[in-house]
């Protein structure tokens with residue numbers, strides 16, 4: 001996965017350098033930039049050499065997420081989604097195109113595996129190899145994971161892994177623009193650890209200030225603002241008995257802003273609260289901080305996301321200083337993730 005991170009981050013900062021050119025300072029909307037970055041990273045990590053086909057998939061998946069939000073915000077009428085309205089037709093056409101693209105990639109890989117010249121270093125390779133191994137172990141002719149299962153897993157990785165990390169990076173740039181003293185501290189640390197060399201996997205964990213900043217951004221602007229659980233048997237919670245089938249919502253964003261847990265300065269950007277780790281940051285220990293969920297279904301991509309975000313931020317801090325553009329309007333808005341409603345316009349200065 002590391003070459004995917006390094007290659008994509010380098011492309012991003014080189015493009016930004018070209019964008020600033022010989023000007024002293026130049027505006028850029030970092031929100032679509034980070035969507036492209038995280039889409040590229042997930043495409044390379046998932047599909048390796050089929051990266052350009054992967055890119056088309058993430059464009060469609062992004063559009064699908066917006067379409068779903070449009071549908072949820074529309075007046076609900078039973079059966080409405082089956083009518084041949086423009087939005088319904090678009091959603092259906094998108095779903096067909098993604099399935100066809102994914103089937104094409106999987107078939108190509110299957111053929112290459114049979115011919116013995118496929119790499120299993122990407123997610124698709126890992127999924128297909130483990131499927132073959134598990135099917136052999138089970139001694140059945142029918143594969144354990146069907147084509148539809150593999151397609152479902154790949155789609156999930158796009159949905160789960162792209163916009164989430166893009167919003168983390170976007171709010172980090174916004175917060176560091178609003179708090180230049182933390183931007184300076186982060187840059188100092190990055191330069192101390194990496195100098196002007198390419199940030200590498202082994203040393204990324206030495207970044208303590210950057211980690212504190214990322215946690216504080218994840219607390220204030222959790223990319224996923226709530227998650228749900230459904231009771232499968234009768235349970236008692238906080239003195240209330242719930243029958244099976246009840247959906248319970250955990251509002252991450254409210255808990256992350258609760259003054260009883262975080263103190264009266266709960267709404268302020270103060271990365272120093274994480275100086276001694278997550279468990280000492282709040283009055284409730286680590287129980288009040290769950291940007292990646294909790295329990296057996298906790299986010300499987302959390303390390304992937306944090307390494308990717310730290311690597312991208314380190315590359316940016318090595319080359320640029322930045323601040324908010326006068327055109328920036330602060331409007332966090334929950335779409336499928338907590339996104340900047342009017343973009344995130346940042347003024348970049350080459351160092």
Ligand code: HEM
Nearest residue numbers: 160161164165168223224292293294297298299300301305
């Ligand atoms: C800052 C970035 C990210 C955040 C905040 C985030 C957050 C979350 C949350 C809250 C959940 C639900 C957990 C639960 O129900 O307890 C989740 C699930 C998941 N995430 Fe992430 N995620 C991020 C990045 C990623 C990345 C980069 C990937 C893939 C490479 C990924 C893959 C997944 C998958 C596959 C699931 C479903 C796990 C399951 O149901 O077992 N996520 N994520």
